[in-house]
Amino acid sequence: MSKDQAAHNDSPEINAPQARSDNHAVRKIVIVGGGTSGWMSAAALCKVLESKKLDITLIESEAIGTVGVGEATLPHIRFFNQKLGIDEAELMRETQATYKLGIEFKDWGNIGQSYIHPFGAYGYEINKTPFHHYLTRAINAGQEVNLDAFSLPVMAARAGKFQAPHPDPDHIMGTFGYAFQFDAGLYAQYLRKFSEARGLTRIEGRIIDTTLRSSDGFIESVTLENGDIIEGDVFIDCSGFRGLLIEGALKTGYQSYTDYLPCNRAVTAGSENTAPPKPYTRATAKSSGWQWRIPLQHRTGNGYVYASDFISDDEATASLLADIDGPLINDPRVIRFSSGMRKKAWNKNCIAVGLSGGFLEPLESTGLYLIQEAITNFIELFPTRDCPAADRDEYNRIMELSFERVRDFLILHYVATKRDDSPFWDHCREMAIPDSLSHKMELFRSSGRIISYELGAFKFPSWVAVYYGQGIVPDNHSPIADHMPAAMLPEQLGAVQNSIRQAVDAMSEHNAYIAQQGAAQLG
Amino acid sequence: MSAREHIIILGGDFAAPFAAAYLSRMLPAARYQISYIDTGLGDLSGIYSAGHADLAMVNKLLQMSEPDFIRRCHATLKLGEHVQGWGARNYMRPFANYGASLDGIGFLSLAMRAGKTGNLADWTKYCLPSLMAQQGKFAPPAAKSVPIASDYSYSYNLDPRLYAKLLTMRAQHYGAALIQAQSVDAKTDKSGVSVTLPSGETLSGDFLINASGAPLQGQSWTAWAELPGQSVSVKRAAATPTLSPATHHTLGEAYSLTAPLQSGDLSLSIHADSAGETPFTQGHIDTFWAGRVLNIGQAAARFLPLDSLPFAMLHGDLERFVELLPPRFDSAVEGHEYNRRTGERYDRLYDFLAVMCSSCAAPGPFGDAARAISVPKTAQYKIDLFKARGRIAVYDEETMLRDSWLPAMLGQGVWPERHDPMSEEIEQSRIKVHLTKLAEVIEQICAQMPSHEAFIARHCASPEFAARHMKAAP
Numbered sequence: 003m004s005k006d007q008a009a010h011n012d013s014p015e016i017n018a019p020q021a022r023s024d025n026h027a028v029r030k031i032v033i034v035g036g037g038t039s040g041w042m043s044a045a046a047l048c049k050v051l052e053s054k055k056l057d058i059t060l061i062e063s064e065a066i067g068t069v070g071v072g073e074a075t076l077p078h079i080r081f082f083n084q085k086l087g088i089d090e091a092e093l094m095r096e097t098q099a100t101y102k103l104g105i106e107f108k109d110w111g112n113i114g115q116s117y118i119h120p121f122g123a124y125g126y127e128i129n130k131t132p133f134h135h136y137l138t139r140a141i142n143a144g145q146e147v148n149l150d151a152f153s154l155p156v157m158a159a160r161a162g163k164f165q166a167p168h169p170d171p172d173h174i175m176g177t178f179g180y181a182f183q184f185d186a187g188l189y190a191q192y193l194r195k196f197s198e199a200r201g202l203t204r205i206e207g208r209i210i211d212t213t214l215r216s217s218d219g220f221i222e223s224v225t226l227e228n229g230d231i232i233e234g235d236v237f238i239d240c241s242g243f244r245g246l247l248i249e250g251a252l253k254t255g256y257q258s259y260t261d262y263l264p265c266n267r268a269v270t271a272g273s274e275n276t277a278p279p280k281p282y283t284r285a286t287a288k289s290s291g292w293q294w295r296i297p298l299q300h301r302t303g304n305g306y307v308y309a310s311d312f313i314s315d316d317e318a319t320a321s322l323l324a325d326i327d328g329p330l331i332n333d334p335r336v337i338r339f340s341s342g343m344r345k346k347a348w349n350k351n352c353i354a355v356g357l358s359g360g361f362l363e364p365l366e367s368t369g370l371y372l373i374q375e376a377i378t379n380f381i382e383l384f385p386t387r388d389c390p391a392a393d394r395d396e397y398n399r400i401m402e403l404s405f406e407r408v409r410d411f412l413i414l415h416y417v418a419t420k421r422d423d424s425p426f427w428d429h430c431r432e433m434a435i436p437d438s439l440s441h442k443m444e445l446f447r448s449s450g451r452i453i454s455y456e457l458g459a460f461k462f463p464s465w466v467a468v469y470y471g472q473g474i475v476p477d478n479h480s481p482i483a484d485h486m487p488a489a490m491l492p493e494q495l496g497a498v499q500n501s502i503r504q505a506v507d508a509m510s511e512h513n514a515y516i517a518q519q520g521a522a523q524l525g
Numbered sequence: 526m527s528a529r530e531h532i533i534i535l536g537g538d539f540a541a542p543f544a545a546a547y548l549s550r551m552l553p554a555a556r557y558q559i560s561y562i563d564t565g566l567g568d569l570s571g572i573y574s575a576g577h578a579d580l581a582m583v584n585k586l587l588q589m590s591e592p593d594f595i596r597r598c599h600a601t602l603k604l605g606e607h608v609q610g611w612g613a614r615n616y617m618r619p620f621a622n623y624g625a626s627l628d629g630i631g632f633l634s635l636a637m638r639a640g641k642t643g644n645l646a647d648w649t650k651y652c653l654p655s656l657m658a659q660q661g662k663f664a665p666p667a668a669k670s671v672p673i674a675s676d677y678s679y680s681y682n683l684d685p686r687l688y689a690k691l692l693t694m695r696a697q698h699y700g701a702a703l704i705q706a707q708s709v710d711a712k713t714d715k716s717g718v719s720v721t722l723p724s725g726e727t728l729s730g731d732f733l734i735n736a737s738g739a740p741l742q743g744q745s746w747t748a749w750a751e752l753p754g755q756s757v758s759v760k761r762a763a764a765t766p767t768l769s770p771a772t773h774h775t776l777g778e779a780y781s782l783t784a785p786l787q788s789g790d791l792s793l794s795i796h797a798d799s800a801g802e803t804p805f806t807q808g809h810i811d812t813f814w815a816g817r818v819l820n821i822g823q824a825a826a827r828f829l830p831l832d833s834l835p836f837a838m839l840h841g842d843l844e845r846f847v848e849l850l851p852p853r854f855d856s857a858v859e860g861h862e863y864n865r866r867t868g869e870r871y872d873r874l875y876d877f878l879a880v881m882c883s884s885c886a887a888p889g890p891f892g893d894a895a896r897a898i899s900v901p902k903t904a905q906y907k908i909d910l911f912k913a914r915g916r917i918a919v920y921d922e923e924t925m926l927r928d929s930w931l932p933a934m935l936g937q938g939v940w941p942e943r944h945d946p947m948s949e950e951i952e953q954s955r956i957k958v959h960l961t962k963l964a965e966v967i968e969q970i971c972a973q974m975p976s977h978e979a980f981i982a983r984h985c986a987s988p989e990f991a992a993r994h995m996k997a998a999p
Contacts, residue, residue: 392913448858478852484553
């Protein structure tokens, strides 16, 4: 920096210099796009920056639709809401939410099979050895084992029951987590009210141009259709698949995962409830993809995720409709996508949150989770106005790992199958998979060991659930499990089953619990 | 299940009796038979005089009485690592965090906003075990969930030769066979292991744990040639009236690890040249687990014993071995995973040593060699991110957690240029009150504690120490 420039430090024409004093703090954040990602970003930023005199603006156009369909979430969303200080019962009412104990996977390992991936581990450690080794030992010794019976959330889900967990993790009722199934559009509206009450400026308008600063290529401003120019220090791109800023303006590039995740379209439709909502999401494997079923208080969300190489849009739509029980409440709509992630989720002064940052099919309900990760990591690495490389590099390193690890976990669902009833499943069974996954599967097959890692949504219990649920039982158990004499094994397993059965018997019906805690006001 | 599998532990290093006790406790006797061939302990066993944070847990697992263990090993209590000559000033790396957070904002950012930057030594008053160590005090942490008073842990300085005897007895108690021999000849192939004793007797087994202190013949080794230190000398001093409740890592002409013991300090000096009697070649074996051989302790890796990492690595390696114990020893996939993770562990360890060496402040040949080290990309990334904004990048296989890296960076003079902007949500005046209160509470708790020597005399003194302490007491 020349002396001349330093002397004009306060002049707005001069770019943010390298020094790190308070007058280089971010003054204005512009969020481009509403939808779930835009409003989750807005709410989180408004909350944590509440006392700073920071200008937070969100630009959205009602003319541009959002992808938002019914959303199933992961337990992480509860921490997000808690951080915002949101009352859970109020949120349940406002978003027509139901509770979620896990996801049922039907017909995945093979047609006719069903398992639930619960928010909680099977059984408990004995002799510092995870419970599934004892299950493996029993199965390989020829004992008949029903995996469901060793998980409280699975048994509760099957029985249509729900009750908030006990705070003590040593209590049997404290051994699980839960999430929500809610209307993502209503959630976004709720967060909009939340953000506007905290001083956020919302601008209705369509962006027609982006201006980059010549000196460093940072985004300087966006121009609206009516000619207004909106400047900002940091831009959060929540514009959806097209990535208006991150790709349109900054040409960041996209890392495709389609070699591993062949589904690239979804056809969605809402339907009326025909029975009380179940406390879990269902994902049913079909001839060329899978169909979701997300029960909310007022309706059920449905969608068929498929690979267009194997089925046409019309066929997929017909298949979706054939598998919906209640009357439709809207016309089916086709969404196109491409699994993958932006090469740099944070490029220059632009952070891509939501679909603009990357997309992974909603098989494990990771949509909102990845938005939450994107925005909370950005807050943890909140930069100065010059968006230093150290902040960006660390953010991108973390987000890349988060995406890749979810990706590998999703691929497992497709490759751990015996299905051979369609070209799609033949393709999945035989496709090449990343080394990071084949190594994990090989180790599990040999002796049931799960590879742990520092970052990534799905840990030990999730891998166990999907492996066993899709028919991969290890050839051997950990030798450490043999501390227990063989004769004691059936008794020990029986004791776990009994305590779970008793706890589930005492739980509330899901519907009754919603009515008591967070029913939406009808009529 | 057919016949038991036979695991032979080849001794020579402290790692051997440790493995013998740990494995005979952890592995089901119905499936494994363990033999420990005790060939004595090499000169480098002094490296294990500095206990790591989890040592109390190990002893508990091995069902040892704590006072009995301390007494018999001439051990002392240890609140952390005292580091001298590495950074600009001396500092403590305790088994605890410095300071306390406020509204979810970490102490580092609070301290930076209060202008308390520049040297970690100035933070002693914000960290109970650091203040205890400075004042030569010791008391175990309070029962669970008392803020500050229960927020630290402790370990031990000990005499490895005495601890080895105790561990050997525990191993035998759990069913291990002890074989004493001067030297042995070990051979392995695809189908098994055979060890020939000086008597000519041959022991055959299914798996060999090489804890002899050196790789077996034909195993390749990657040298960490840039790390300073070529030779080692060991010194045992006469008993002293005061005992520091810490391990001392002092850098002058040489780097010395000093473990204060009830029977007198045990010091191990690592020289930049060949001045010490025992050569010290740093590096690691290329294949930690090769077929039917697992290398642990000094046979797996040799490096500067900063932060009591030799003990932490030995314990970690054994835990990982048990976690990945294969169904049969001819299964290869578990060994591959062990090698992948262990390799990463030692890479992260090297990151830490590189940070310590490259930032070392001491003049002299050791310091010069240390500063000349090239810093790996992964370590440089950590330094750069911390320098920029006080955040520790955490990789998958870290032995040192985020909270241990923080005082290492600060103590070595790596200070962030920016504080966490979220900390600005808290008013300056509240931060000031928070810091003042914290220091007051810590001072009060510390004032009520007995001296380290008095604590030992009351609870766990060796007969010699007890006698001396009685004489010294007024």
